[in-house]
Each structure stands twice: as C-alpha cells, then as structure tokens.
Amino acid sequence: MWPGSPAEDFMYQFKGTCYFTNGTQRVRLMARQIYNKEEILCFDSDVGVFVAVTELKMSSAKSWNAQKGLLAEYQAHVDTLCRHNY
Known part of the structure; x- marks a missing residue:
C-alpha cells in the first residue's frame, strides 16, 4: 500500500432515491454519500441544498452550495x- 492511500477495506457509496407521493404530483430526490456505512452528505430536493451530516463534509457542502449551476443540475434530476423513470 502506498503512503496516503485509503485503507483496503473501506466502503464508499452514492445512493440516489426518488420518493413519489400521489403519482408524480410530488416527487422528492434524495442523493446521499455514504462512507463506511455512515451517511456523510445529502442533497434533498425539497431543501434544495447539500447538507453535511458529518464534520468531514462541511467544507464540501459549503463549496457545492456556492455553485448555483450544480444545485440547478441536482434539482433538475x-x-x-x-419523473422520467416513474
């Protein structure tokens, strides 16, 4: 293993989940980043911004929330x- 490389047994996941209420009238997207079974960052389309769940991702959330194009892209999802895959 090279110095500074991640441990061999870590897990990183991205989970995107769509929630439908009353057909496609109310649709909510939750995009989550998970590291070693712990949620670290989340985008909730109802809130419209990235929310850091852990201290580790506070700077990432702040940086990504400053990028209006990125927020619009996630909201467009x-x-x-x-809705497209309903």
Missing part, C-alpha cells in the same frame, strides 16, 4: 431522472 427530479424531472430528468425521477
């Missing part, structure tokens, strides 16, 4: 991914 409600229509392009969720």
Whole structure:
C-alpha cells in the first residue's frame, strides 16, 4: 500500500432515491454519500441544498452550495431522472 492511500477495506457509496407521493404530483430526490456505512452528505430536493451530516463534509457542502449551476443540475434530476423513470 502506498503512503496516503485509503485503507483496503473501506466502503464508499452514492445512493440516489426518488420518493413519489400521489403519482408524480410530488416527487422528492434524495442523493446521499455514504462512507463506511455512515451517511456523510445529502442533497434533498425539497431543501434544495447539500447538507453535511458529518464534520468531514462541511467544507464540501459549503463549496457545492456556492455553485448555483450544480444545485440547478441536482434539482433538475427530479424531472430528468425521477419523473422520467416513474
């Protein structure tokens, strides 16, 4: 193993989940980052911003929330991914 490389037995996941209420009238996208079975960052389309769940991702959430194009892209996923695949 090289110095500074991650441990061989770590787990990183990205989970995107669409929640539908009353058909496609109310659609909510939850995009989560999970590291070693612990949620570290979340985008909730109802809130419209990235929310850091742990101290580790506070700076990432702040940086990503400053990028209006990135927020608009994630918000657009409600229509392009969720509603489209309903």
